[in-house]
Amino acid sequence: MGESMIDWSDASRQALKARALLESNSTNLNELPLRNDVRESWKRSLARVAPAAEPSVLSDDRLRLARERSELQRIWPVFEKLLVPAATDANLLVALADARGTLLWVAGSTTARAGAERVGFAAGADWAELSIGTSAPGMALATGTGSQVSGAEHLYEQAQQFSCSAVPIRNPRTGQVIGAVDLTGGSDAISMHSLPLLQAAVMAAETQLLLPGAGAVVDPDYLDLGRADGAHLGDLSLSLRHAEILTLLVEHRHGLSTAELVEELFERPDAAAEGTVRAEMVRLRKVLAELPGRVLDSRPYRLRWDLQSTLGRLRDALELGDLDWALQLYAPGLLARSQAPGIVSLRYQMQSALRELVLDRGTAQQLLHLGRQLADAELLRAALRELPADSPARSLVVSEVEQLEA
Incomplete structure (x- = not known):
């Protein structure tokens, strides 16, 4: 991207000019005097947040859970080894963010971290x-x-004392972006060497992801339904059918008979359905044999251990009224390929409850977030009512509502 050619002093002056124009409402966003990538970021950002927005922060328990369920935990030690010592010496910070933008780890200079x-x-x-x-x-x-x-290119005004460089991290098997590693601090954070240094570290980390995850600390008692690469039980990748069965057994702790599982799993069961379920249970037991102590009872089929799931934690978050946690857990893609009646019903229940809670007490940003996920005009209209009258996001949201209702 030609970072060595950027005149950072001029970039900051132009950003200050752009902010003044923005505050005076005297310019089109497309005409803001910013570097192209920064201008596009401002446009995306202003469609969603106000310049005075402040970052939300997970509680210690939520952060621990987010780290446990993230595959990034496998590669944080790579960045600790390759980046943190040099960053500390340069009074910089190294941060590792997940795909949603949550900073899971931040390390480096004590002085820089305090600021x-x-x-x-x-x-x-x-x-x-x-x-x-x-x-x-x-x-x-x-x-x-x-x-x-x-500095001033940050839309969040309080962050203008810092500069930063970041590189995305991809799953080397799927190519999907799973996070980003960042250098933050003074001018050294945007030196001509910063991006190459980050890119080299990311290459090493992505190579690590190709190796067996023997060193990963993944909760073997958590059925993770929110990962982009499919359902997982600890380190084990699950088929859709096995994820459906375990989800249903988590929801029905008392157990389900073969006939009841057929009703929950098949839209149009035939005479062979019960035999199909028994065969799947044999296969599932073989999968679970890799996790000692995780046993299924029969007659009825029932979990003999305390298995937690994404849907269960989402229900907990909804019952607590914790919208930040609920929105972090929820994705329209939770077992989205499943057409099993029991799963479709659970998915609808969770979505409906979350939607009602967001409508009842959600902030403008939460309403926009879920409204866009669900393509829901009512949520977006509610966001409009919460947005300030002078918010630059209003015109874009109005356009989105009109498109949805056309």
Whole structure:
């Protein structure tokens, strides 16, 4: 991207000019005097957040769960080894964000960390464009390319004392962006060597992801339905049918007979359905044999251990009224390929409950987030009522509502 040719002093002056124009409402967003990638990020960001937005932060328990369920935990040690010592010497921070923009780990200079924490740049904080506006990690996740942001180019005003560079991390098997690694601090964070250094570290980390995950600490008692690469039980990748069965058994702790499982799994069961279920249970037991102590009873089929699931935690979050946690757990893709009646019913229940809770007490950003996920005009109209009258996002949201209702 020609980062060595960027005049950062001029970029900051232009960003200050752009902010003044934005505040005066005297310019079109397409005409803001910014670098092209930063201008596009401002446009995306202003469609969702106000410049004064502050990052939301996970509680310690939520952060622990987010780390446990993330495949990034396997490669954080790579960045600790390759980046953190040099960053500490340069008074910089290294941050590892997941695909949603949550900073799962932040390490480096004690001085830099203290200053960054005052503006919300800390483990557990949400630095996605959707939440906090333009930043290097947010841009890297949004565009899938290496990004750099200097001082005033940050849309979040409190972050203008920092500069940052970030590079996306991809699953080497699927090519999907699963996170971003970031350098944050003073001018050294955007030096001509910053992006190549990050890119080299990412290459090493992505290679690590190709290796068996023997060193990964993954909860073997958590049925993770939210991963882009399918359902997982600890390290074990599950077929859709096995994920459906385990989900149903988590929901029916008392157990299900073969006939009841047939009703929950098949839209139009035939005479062979019960035999098919028994065969799947034999296969599932073979899969579970890799996890000692995880046993299924028969007659009825029932879990003999305490298995947690994404849907169960989502229900807990809804019952607690914890919208941030619920929105983190929820994705329209939860077992989206499943047409099993029992799964379709559970999916509908969770979606309906979350939608009602967001409508009842959601912020503008939460309403926009779920409204766009579900393509729901009512949620977007509710977001309009919550947005400030002078918010630049209003015109875009109005356009989205009109398209949905056309």
